[in-house]
Amino acid sequence: MTNEPVLEATDIVKELGSGATMVRAVKGVSLQLVPGELTLLMGPSGSGKTTLLSILGCILTPTSGALKVAGVSTDRLSPEELANLRRKHMGFIFQSYNLFPTLTALENVRIALDVRGQKGFAAANRAEEVLRDVGLAYRLRSYPANLSGGEQQRVAVARAIASSPSIVLADEPTAALDSENGHAVMALLARIAKEQNRSVLAVTHDPRTLSYADRVVKIEDGRIVGEERRPEGLDAPEITDLTKRRKAHA
Amino acid sequence: MILTLAFRNLFHDRIRLAVTLVGILFAIVLVAVQLGLYLGASNMITANIDHAKADLWITVYGAKSFEDGGMLLTSRERHQALATPGVKAVIPLIVRFAEWRKPEGGSTRVVIVGSDAEDGGLEPWGLIEGSWEDIKSPEAVAVDRTYFNELGISGIGATAQIQTGRVRVRAITDGIRSFTQSPYTYTTLNRARALFGDSDGTTFYLVQLEPGANVETVRRDLEKRLEGAEVLTQAEFRDRSLKQWLFRTGAGVALIGGALLGSLVGTVIVAQTLYSSTKDHLSEFATLRALGSSSGYIHQVILAQAGISAVIGYILGISIALTILFFSKNTALPMMMTPGLAFWLFTLTVGMCAISALSAIVKVTKIDPATVFNR
Numbered sequence: 001m002t003n004e005p006v007l008e009a010t011d012i013v014k015e016l017g018s019g020a021t022m023v024r025a026v027k028g029v030s031l032q033l034v035p036g037e038l039t040l041l042m043g044p045s046g047s048g049k050t051t052l053l054s055i056l057g058c059i060l061t062p063t064s065g066a067l068k069v070a071g072v073s074t075d076r077l078s079p080e081e082l083a084n085l086r087r088k089h090m091g092f093i094f095q096s097y098n099l100f101p102t103l104t105a106l107e108n109v110r111i112a113l114d115v116r117g118q119k120g121f122a123a124a125n126r127a128e129e130v131l132r133d134v135g136l137a138y139r140l141r142s143y144p145a146n147l148s149g150g151e152q153q154r155v156a157v158a159r160a161i162a163s164s165p166s167i168v169l170a171d172e173p174t175a176a177l178d179s180e181n182g183h184a185v186m187a188l189l190a191r192i193a194k195e196q197n198r199s200v201l202a203v204t205h206d207p208r209t210l211s212y213a214d215r216v217v218k219i220e221d222g223r224i225v226g227e228e229r230r231p232e233g234l235d236a237p238e239i240t241d242l243t244k245r246r247k248a249h250a
Numbered sequence: 251m252i253l254t255l256a257f258r259n260l261f262h263d264r265i266r267l268a269v270t271l272v273g274i275l276f277a278i279v280l281v282a283v284q285l286g287l288y289l290g291a292s293n294m295i296t297a298n299i300d301h302a303k304a305d306l307w308i309t310v311y312g313a314k315s316f317e318d319g320g321m322l323l324t325s326r327e328r329h330q331a332l333a334t335p336g337v338k339a340v341i342p343l344i345v346r347f348a349e350w351r352k353p354e355g356g357s358t359r360v361v362i363v364g365s366d367a368e369d370g371g372l373e374p375w376g377l378i379e380g381s382w383e384d385i386k387s388p389e390a391v392a393v394d395r396t397y398f399n400e401l402g403i404s405g406i407g408a409t410a411q412i413q414t415g416r417v418r419v420r421a422i423t424d425g426i427r428s429f430t431q432s433p434y435t436y437t438t439l440n441r442a443r444a445l446f447g448d449s450d451g452t453t454f455y456l457v458q459l460e461p462g463a464n465v466e467t468v469r470r471d472l473e474k475r476l477e478g479a480e481v482l483t484q485a486e487f488r489d490r491s492l493k494q495w496l497f498r499t500g501a502g503v504a505l506i507g508g509a510l511l512g513s514l515v516g517t518v519i520v521a522q523t524l525y526s527s528t529k530d531h532l533s534e535f536a537t538l539r540a541l542g543s544s545s546g547y548i549h550q551v552i553l554a555q556a557g558i559s560a561v562i563g564y565i566l567g568i569s570i571a572l573t574i575l576f577f578s579k580n581t582a583l584p585m586m587m588t589p590g591l592a593f594w595l596f597t598l599t600v601g602m603c604a605i606s607a608l609s610a611i612v613k614v615t616k617i618d619p620a621t622v623f624n625r
Contacts, residue, residue, distance in 0.1 A: 087542030
């Protein structure tokens with residue numbers, strides 16, 4: 001297992017709008033993601049966490065600062081080159097799942113492989129494999145409308161990891177889920193980070209997710225205001241204590 | 251997966267798919283009918299020229315079409331032509347409008363075509379009753395069965411009067427239509443001359459060349475010898491006739507205009523529905539973009555949607571067009587469909603749908619993948 005960062009953001013600034021309506025959403029954020037770690041980016045609404053996630057996911061370009069993905073600087077890359085970088089190294093999980101309503105669970109995963117040029121039986125087998133891995137073997141041919149929220153999010157997780165990306169970025173993965181499904185999805189993300197040695201970053205303001213984190217990065221008003229890491233040797237419940245300690249500290 | 255997604259996107263909203271298909275179908279049927287009529291009309295206009303065995307046509311100067319010659323050429327021109335090096339035969343052909351008086355009263359205009367089969371110039375084709383031998387019998391003529399009502403006759407043996415002479419139907423053709431709606435009436439050269447009371451005049455001379463003779467050289471020679479006459483190749487006379495009836499009368503322009511209008515309306519309808527379909531699926535395209543798909547991949551999905559619409563629309567459209575064609579077969583203005591036209595229509599459909607997809611592609615090009623986080 002290597003601790004070389006797969007994603008490095010240095011002094012990222014993002015200004016949205018222009019002139020009098022210009023807002024500085026991200027104000028000089030530096031962050032590194034390493035393999036095998038589930039990082040939570042936590043903060044209140046409007047703190048800039050989704051904007052930061054979009055920048056780290058090469059979807060938005062920063063106004064200033066440097067971003068490196070798998071050692072490649074994103075500076076001056078065209079939208080097509082950024083898409084290529086996403087295709088090669090990233091998987092995304094969205095708050096509203098963003099599944100294709102006209103495709104089955106299996107096809108939703110296959111399309112993520114298809115855009116990466118993985119086609120045919122090999123792609124179908126891989127899609128089936130990851131869906132089984134997230135516990136949806138019995139839902140392969142179900143359409144999103146016939147799946148529960150938790151099942152839909154697990155399809156989204158399967159889609160994100162199908163192509164074995166080194167980075168998985170999740171935007172509020174538990175926000176639309178009930179407690180049981182929220183825990184199931186977070187456990188899945190933690191397992192992906194650990195067992196598959198991926199770097200997982202989840203944006204959230206859901207305290208239920210804390211127990212699964214290796215690292216918690218707190219963002220407020222576009223700035224990172226704190227970072228806590230689970231001490232070596234502690235398992236998930238101890239992380240929950242981290243929250244308590246933070247609350248006590250506050 | 252591109253085809254799967256395109257197919258599902260299309261069939262997800264069946265009402266919109268139906269609108270798209272109706273748009274394509276409307277365009278295909280309209281274009282097929284207009285161009286089918288254009289081809290049918292062209293075929294009618296040039297059929298006699300195409301069936302005549304002539305390397306060159308001698309016409310009076312300025313003759314505009316097959317039906318517009320008069321009987322101004324004389325045997326003098328024929329002898330001059332025969333004396334031209336390279337000329338094997340010069341066959342007289344009479345083509346002239348005449349009054350057909352129906353047996354039960356009333357009259358209609360016909361085009362008398364007079365020639366002798368033995369000369370090997372032009373004889374009626376598609377004979378379904380009677381033969382050229384029958385046409386050589388006294389008073390005999392051949393007419394097409396499509397025009398029985400127009401001519402006030404019921405078949406073989408019917409009599410009528412043309413100009414001052416009596417004629418009897420001895421042979422019947424099938425498929426020789428007249429663009430002018432004046433039925434062609436075939437008879438021998440001498441009977442045609444007799445009907446018009448002219449013992450020498452002719453409308454055209456069909457010139458057949460000796461093997462190996464150069465068409466252009468012979469033509470130049472003939473032009474020098476024949477004052478007041480024009481010498482045209484088969485292709486030139488064909489073009490001139492088409493130009494006269496299809497473009498100088500405006501009929502062809504109307505047919506082509508209708509076809510263009512059909513394509514335009516079809517393109518607009520398909521563009522509108524494809525655009526609205528793309529707009530509805532914009533968030534999915536944004537998700538694809540966020541997942542790292544190239545813009546080319548998304549364009550392929552949209553083009554595949556257009557392509558699927560084109561194929562289904564074409565199959566439906568061409569089926570309806572072929573049905574209309576079938577029912578027009580025995581009318582005075584039959585449509586025509588050739589493999590070339592069918593292929594051209596398919597190309598037009600695909601092209602129309604591809605152009606329609608452009609607006610959707612422009613829309614999808616402006617997708618901001620960041621919108622995936624705002625849903």
